[in-house]
Amino acid sequence: MVKEIERVGLPAVQICAIVPIALTVGANRIVRAVAIPHPTGNPKLEKNEEVELRKKLLRAALRGLTERIQEQTVFKQEDLSSEAGKEK
C-alpha cells in the first residue's frame, strides 16, 4: 500500500516491525517499529513514556517525509544507535 501511495506522488513512510519485509515489498521510506502487535507502543512502559516513544517514532517518520531520497531508506530514531543496513 505504501508503495502505491508513493506512486501517486505523495511521500509515504511505513512504520513496521519487520524492515526486511518492507524492503521486499518496495517501501521507499521505512521506520522500524517496536513490535508486530504494537508497532507504535510498548505495553511494558508507563503511559507517558509510551507517548514519548510514539513521538520519537513519529518524528523519525516525519523526517523521512521531508528528505529527498534516491533509493529505499530506513530512517531511525535520533537517539538510537545505528543498525546494519542502509540507514539514515
Add this chain to the structure above:
Amino acid sequence: MGRVKVVHYLNQFFGQIGGEDKAGILPQLKEGPTPVGQLFEKESGDRFEVVRTIICGDNYAAEHLDEVEGIVLKWVEEIRPSLFLAGPAFGAGRYGMACGTMCRAVQQKLGVPALTAMHPNNPGVDSAAKEIYIIETGDSTLDMKRVVSKLVALSQKVLDKAPIGMPKEEGYLPRGVRVNVRVEKRGSKRAVEMLLKKLRGEPFETELPLPQFDKVVPAPPIRDLAKAVIALVTEGGIVPRGNPDRIEAHNASKYCKYSIRDLNDLTGGEYQTAHGGYDPVYANDDPDRVLPLDATRLLEKEGVFAKLYDYYYVTVGNVTAVASAARYGREIGERLLRDGVQGVILTST
C-alpha cells in the same frame, strides 16, 4: 540403509503450542516429529525420520531473524541431519520469512540440503528463492497434503542427487537458474509461432520471463513540514468498536475511512483491532499502539507539522491479496492527494 535424519522448523501454530497469543515465544526444541513432521515421514514411506523439531513464534522469529538463525544453526549442527525442512508456510508472511531465512542459512552454512514451501507472494520467497527449493503452495492450509507430497518428492530427488526437472514439473518456484536443453524446433521457428499465438490472442508461454522490478521512484519530499497536512493510514485494522463496516480479519475486501476530527486519543473502549493476524490484546487495550493518534496530535500542537488530516484510512493487512493491497494503496493515495494531504504515515503490523 538407515533412515534419513531430518530436522524440521515450524511456527508456534503448526508446532501446536498456540495461536497469535503465543507468537512471541522463543525458539524451542522438541525431539521427534510434530503432526506435520509425521506427514513427511509417512509420505516418504518412512524413509525420513524427523529426529528433531524446532519451533519458534512467528513474531519472535520475524523480529529477531539473525538471533533465531544462530540458534537454529546450533541445534541443527548438533544433529547433523541429512535434510532440513521448514514449514510449509503457505501465505503467512512472518512464517515464510523465517522458513526462507533458516533454510538458506542451514544450506549455505552447514551444507545440509534445505527445502520449504510457501505461496509465491509470500515475502519469504524473496529471502531465499534463488538459493533453495521452495515448493509452491496455495494460500491456505487446505493445500497441505499436495504440498507435503511435492516437498517430500523433491527432497528425495535432492538427497539422491537425481536430475531435478523444471520448476513446473517439480512444483517449486523458479530460482532464476538457466539450464541448457535441446529442443526439436529452432529458435526462429519457435519465436514466430509464439508471435502468431500472441496475435491470435491464444495462450503462449515465454521462454525467457523478464524480471519484474517494481520499484517506485520516490515522490518529492515535503518542502516545509510546518505547513504540511499529514494523514495517518494503517494496515493494522484499527476500527471503531464493533467494526461497523465489517472489515474482514484476513484477506480484507475493503478499506475504510473514519473521522478523527476533534479526537485526540484512541481508547480501547471506543476502538479496537479487526486484524486476525496478530495478538489483539495490546491494540485493544490502547489502539494508539497501532494507530498513533495521541502522539500525532501532540506533534501537531507543537507545530512540527501544520495539520493532521481529518480522517484516517484503515484496512487489514493479513494474507491480503497483493493486487487488492495495491489497489487500496492507489485509491487511498489519490484521495489523499485530492484532499490536499502532503505526506502519509502508514503503520503496519
